[in-house]
Each structure stands twice: as C-alpha cells, then as structure tokens.
Amino acid sequence: MEERGNALRQSERAEFRRLNVLLDARKIKGGGIGTYTVNLIRGLASNDGVRLSILANPENLYGVNLPPNVKVIAEKAKCYSLEEYFLMSSRLPFQDYDVFHVPHYTLPFGIPIPTIVTIHDLIHIYKPERFFYPFFAKPLIRSALKRATRVITVSNASFQEIKHFAKQNPQILEKMRIVPNSIDLDILRPDVENGPSAVSTRKGDYFLAVFSNSKPHKGIKDLITAYQELRFDPEGRGERLLNKRLVLVGPGTENIKGHDFGSEAGSSSELIVLGEVSREALRRLYLNAAAVIIPSIAEGFCLQALEAHSLG
Structure with a gap:
C-alpha cells in the first residue's frame, strides 16, 4: 500500500507541470507600463502554477521589491533599439520557457515560443509627443499584432482603437483579449x-x-x-x-x-x-x-x- 501511495504521488507530481513564463520587465520604471509590470510580476509570482523569470536591466531594479521566487535575467538592450528587435532573442534561453510576455508593443523578432504582447493604448499614433512617433509606432504595432500569439489590451476603449487601427482584421481580433488593470494593493x-x-x-x-x-x-x-x-x-x-x-x-x-x-x-x-x-x-x-x-x-x-x- 505504501509503495502504491508513493507511486500515486509521483504520478500526480508528474501531471502538475508549472508554466514557465519569461516576462520582459525592462520598462519596470516606465510610468504606467512600469506599474503594470510590477503588478504582473506580483500576480504571476503568487500563482503556484507559474514559474516566473524576468528580463531586466539590474540598474532599473534598485528600489523594486521583487518576490523571492522570481528569477532575474540581466538584459541591457534598450527599448525600441535595433538590438532589442534583432539581437536580443538570440542570447535568451527560450528553450527553458513556455511563453514570452512583452508588456508593450515592442515584440522582438526570432522568438521561438508562444508570445503575448500588451498594447495599452495607441497614444504614440493618435496623441504623439513628437511628430515623428507615428511613423515608427505604426509599423511596430502592426508587426506585433500580426506576430504575437495573443494580444492583451487593458480597456474597451483601447480595444476599439486597436480594432479600428487593424481595420477589423478577423485574425487579429480573434487573438485579442481585454484584461483590465489592477491597482497596487x-x-x-x-x-x-x-x-x-x-x-x-x-x-x-x-x-x-x-x-x-x-x-x-x-x-x-x-x-x-x-x-x-x-x-x-x-x-x-x-x-x-x-x-x-x-x-x-x-x-x-x-x-x-x-x-x-x-x-x-x-x-x-x-x-x-x-x-x-x-x-x-x-x-x-x-x-x-x-x-x-x-x-x-x-x-x-x-x-x-x-x-x-x-x-x-
């Protein structure tokens, strides 16, 4: 009976496999996206079914209280850079992960596993801080919408903007989900x-x-x-x-x-x-x-x- 019980417990452990998530946290000090990233880290780290690792520039983690079970992978590629888009993926251990989540529309090329992007808004297109922002933001957002496995946005208002921007492309709309933000508890x-x-x-x-x-x-x-x-x-x-x-x-x-x-x-x-x-x-x-x-x-x-x- 004891041997049978041990075998059963081993079988149950084999069936329970944690989801290995790699989260891009390089914008953890980036205003609203930073707050979103911190809350996402806390939520995922508290989920027993998830094993979480984050990409981050160690210099940006000063003052950030990370959960002890979060693994940090040092990555200093700058956001919106050519290095981020074309070189960063070649040095990351994607074979150890099930999904890669980018909390922005900057999805690097060459990701061999399922990807999630969060597009918070289209302000870079419709209310740009600089006149040239839309010329860069439009192709980057279109690329992310096309290549991502799943697209998250944070409100119905943003969903409607993205829907209009994507010209109601059914393939894009099918993989979109609205997941509202939460406050820092x-x-x-x-x-x-x-x-x-x-x-x-x-x-x-x-x-x-x-x-x-x-x-x-x-x-x-x-x-x-x-x-x-x-x-x-x-x-x-x-x-x-x-x-x-x-x-x-x-x-x-x-x-x-x-x-x-x-x-x-x-x-x-x-x-x-x-x-x-x-x-x-x-x-x-x-x-x-x-x-x-x-x-x-x-x-x-x-x-x-x-x-x-x-x-x-």
Whole structure:
C-alpha cells in the first residue's frame, strides 16, 4: 500500500507541470507600463502554477521589491533599439520557457515560443509627443499584432482603437483579449500608519492630480493654466478655489518647476509640485484630497481614477 501511495504521488507530481513564463520587465520604471509590470510580476509570482523569470536591466531594479521566487535575467538592450528587435532573442534561453510576455508593443523578432504582447493604448499614433512617433509606432504595432500569439489590451476603449487601427482584421481580433488593470494593493495596505507626510495638508484643503509621467497628453499645462485662471478670475467664478491648493504628484512633475509655466509653478503657495513620492505618501494624499483631478486628454485605462475610487 505504501509503495502504491508513493507511486500515486509521483504520478500526480508528474501531471502538475508549472508554466514557465519569461516576462520582459525592462520598462519596470516606465510610468504606467512600469506599474503594470510590477503588478504582473506580483500576480504571476503568487500563482503556484507559474514559474516566473524576468528580463531586466539590474540598474532599473534598485528600489523594486521583487518576490523571492522570481528569477532575474540581466538584459541591457534598450527599448525600441535595433538590438532589442534583432539581437536580443538570440542570447535568451527560450528553450527553458513556455511563453514570452512583452508588456508593450515592442515584440522582438526570432522568438521561438508562444508570445503575448500588451498594447495599452495607441497614444504614440493618435496623441504623439513628437511628430515623428507615428511613423515608427505604426509599423511596430502592426508587426506585433500580426506576430504575437495573443494580444492583451487593458480597456474597451483601447480595444476599439486597436480594432479600428487593424481595420477589423478577423485574425487579429480573434487573438485579442481585454484584461483590465489592477491597482497596487500596497496603496490599500499601508506599512506605516503615522509616518511623515509628503506635504503638510489638512483633509479637504487641496485638489490632487497624479501623473505617471509629464508627457503633453497628460494635460499638466492645461490644468495649471485653468487653475490659475479660475483662481484669479475677475468675475469670481473661481471663488470656491480660494482656499484650495493644487498638488501635483508623479515622476516628471518636478521638472515643471521654473520651466514652461513661469515662476508660479515652483514658488506659489497655492501650487505644490512634489514629483515622485512613496506609495504610503500617495495613499495619504489621496485620502485627504478634496477631489482628484484627471486632466489627461488621452488614456488607455487611467489607473489614477481606480486608485482614487478605491480609497474613497
């Protein structure tokens, strides 16, 4: 009986085979894609049916709290580079993996295993930061849509954009799936209850705007202009704003000080620019804000709206 039991357990272990996933995490510090990548790593690493490895530049992992069961493969190929597209795949051990996931539309050539790409939005085409971005983005996105085994996008809005861009190609639409983003649960579970705040605030005495980057489509300039015009409107339309400051948070916002918006952005007591802050500080800013403002003119998902809603 004991031998039979051992044989049964061995048979069950043989049937249970973990999925070996290789995730491209080189953009782990890349704004919204970085947040998406971190959440994906945590989710996959907590799944008993997955054995996860990530590609990353070790320099970009400083300050990132990776789960202990995640293997890191050092890779310094730059995003959008020829090295990424034509050389990187030749030095990666794909024979050890079942699937390769790229959380962006930059899918390298020469991948011998099934691939997944996540296309968050088509902002590089429809709201480009530089005039030449669409000339590069269009062929890269078309190539990824054609070659990927599965295509994930994060919202119905992005799905409709991609559907239009792909001219409703049935072969592409068949392999597309909508998988909405999730928030970082750390923002709901503070580690420190009474630590120092990022800014001295009273509950309800400021409006909060949170950005993943400071690109033009995020609407930072429009927000500051509108805020200042309303506050000093001669007809008094901004009277309710007189006791409300505007707090800007997120990587890149610190660069607007003394740049593009005059001295007001850096020195005004009504406008506070914090730059990137800790998750705990961001949580408190959300909790104490009178309202969260989202001035963006284009988003694939808008994680900030979900974070604000989750914190009430």
